[in-house]
Amino acid sequence: MTHLSAEQLAGHALRQRPELAPGQLDHLAQCEQCRGELDELSAVIRLSSEPVPPTAMPAGSIWRNIRAELASDAAPTVGETFDAHGTAASDNSTSEAPPQSQPAVERSRPPSRARIALLAAGVGLVVGIGATVAVNQARDNQVDVVASTALTPLPGHQGHGTAELVRARDGVVRLDVSLEAPPTPDLREVWLINTDGKRMYSLGSLPPDGTGSFPVPARLAPNLEGFIVVDVSLEPYDGNPAHSGNSEVRGTLPV
Amino acid sequence: VYGVALRRLRSASDAEEVTQQVFVSAWRGRSDYRPNAGSLTAWLLAITRNRVVDHQRAWGRDQRLASAVGKETQLRPASEPMTRLLDRIVLAEEIAQLPPPRGTILQMAFWDGKTYTQIAEQLELPLGTVKSHARRGLLQLRSRLQEVTS
Numbered sequence: 001m002t003h004l005s006a007e008q009l010a011g012h013a014l015r016q017r018p019e020l021a022p023g024q025l026d027h028l029a030q031c032e033q034c035r036g037e038l039d040e041l042s043a044v045i046r047l048s049s050e051p052v053p054p055t056a057m058p059a060g061s062i063w064r065n066i067r068a069e070l071a072s073d074a075a076p077t078v079g080e081t082f083d084a085h086g087t088a089a090s091d092n093s094t095s096e097a098p099p100q101s102q103p104a105v106e107r108s109r110p111p112s113r114a115r116i117a118l119l120a121a122g123v124g125l126v127v128g129i130g131a132t133v134a135v136n137q138a139r140d141n142q143v144d145v146v147a148s149t150a151l152t153p154l155p156g157h158q159g160h161g162t163a164e165l166v167r168a169r170d171g172v173v174r175l176d177v178s179l180e181a182p183p184t185p186d187l188r189e190v191w192l193i194n195t196d197g198k199r200m201y202s203l204g205s206l207p208p209d210g211t212g213s214f215p216v217p218a219r220l221a222p223n224l225e226g227f228i229v230v231d232v233s234l235e236p237y238d239g240n241p242a243h244s245g246n247s248e249v250r251g252t253l254p255v
Numbered sequence: 256v257y258g259v260a261l262r263r264l265r266s267a268s269d270a271e272e273v274t275q276q277v278f279v280s281a282w283r284g285r286s287d288y289r290p291n292a293g294s295l296t297a298w299l300l301a302i303t304r305n306r307v308v309d310h311q312r313a314w315g316r317d318q319r320l321a322s323a324v325g326k327e328t329q330l331r332p333a334s335e336p337m338t339r340l341l342d343r344i345v346l347a348e349e350i351a352q353l354p355p356p357r358g359t360i361l362q363m364a365f366w367d368g369k370t371y372t373q374i375a376e377q378l379e380l381p382l383g384t385v386k387s388h389a390r391r392g393l394l395q396l397r398s399r400l401q402e403v404t405s
Contacts, residue, residue, distance in 0.1 A: 001381075006394055007391075007394070010389075010390040010391075010393045010394050011386070011390050014364065014389055014390065015305060040397055041393055041397055044346065044393060044400060045393065045398045047342050048343075048345055048346045048347070048365045048396065049359070049365045049366060050367075052343055052344055052347045055257075055258040056257055056258045058257040058270065058271045058274050059271060060256075061273060062271055062275060066278045066279055069275065070280050070282055070283075125343075127318050203314050249263050
């Protein structure tokens with residue numbers, strides 16, 4: 001007898017109703033190959049039926065550590081790619097520009113103004129990118145975490161995250177927020193709420209990827225003057241600047 | 256990534272170290288990622304598995320060294336088999352990403368233990384459609400898992 005089809009075996013593994021004729025069941029009992037396939041399918045069902053373990057969140061500083069480690073392994077100079085393996089195909093756009101423009105300079109006929117402008121633009125682009133990388137590196141390496149807190153969900157909400165109050169060497173204090181939460185049709189807004197529960201400042205809207213860095217109002221820094229409750233609210237797109245009263249997660253900064 | 260590392264290593268600081276290693280090596284090796292071969296999650300989890308194993312080997316070495324100099328040997332951290340844990344996460348993600356109604360049908364069949372008839376009534380679909388989605392979905396999941404583990 002021929003082997004059972006994948007569809008027949010899948011139907012049998014799902015065990016919802018008699019899928020196989022008596023002759024096919026006999027075959028299954030004798031055929032190792034079909035039984036092996038059935039076992040695999042049953043294992044998939046078993047694994048799929050088990051709950052996935054709850055995820056845990058590492059400290060919010062982990063992204064900074066990762067960025068710092070990556071920044072230190074390649075000191076990016078102008079025209080070099082950021083990748084230690086030299087395989088960064090995605091960076092081609094930056095490194096390709098100059099070689100295409102350079103032959104223009106070497107040609108015997110004087111370069112046209114347009115070519116010079118093009119070349120200058122290309123160099124400017126590369127320098128611009130190099131400078132951005134350098135600035136980012138500087139920012140990563142030169143912040144102190146003043147205080148941090150976990151953001152935990154309010155009743156009826158899900159989502160977890162962290163908020164860190166960081167001070168750069170230049171004295172600017174920012175709040176770095178990182179949130180993992182289900183998608184929402186609303187706008188997420190980040191607030192600093194006073195311990196009196198009445199006064200609050202809106203720091204701005206949290207991008208959909210859940211991470212954002214917000215400058216803290218200058219006169220609150222560095223000890224926040226009691227505005228130590230970090231609150232992320234869900235705001236309907238109604239143009240009303242007041243807090244919706246619908247808070248998703250919260251945490252209190254120990255300052 | 257952190258959750259898997261934490262379950263295996265049972266130490267928040269070790270798990271954070273591994274998490275950092277995973278994302279650093281993922282970024283450095285990002286040109287090796289082939290979207291056709293599996294989801295980004297599966298790729299990151301495969302790196303996680305390797306890093307956790309490396310970490311446990313190093314830990315075992317430390318323990319042997321410690322016992323060689325007369326210190327008391329601790330028991331290795333116990334936990335469920337890693338592959339099983341990773342497979343569960345990958346499968347849950349695959350099911351969630353299946354286009355409707357296939358993903359919903361599989362969720363109802365696997366997690367809620369619903370029969371074809373109940374699913375068909377609830378989703379207002381013909382019984383045959385439910386049945387064929389369930390079978391094909393199951394086969395799809397199996398081949399996805401084979402790609403990931405190979």
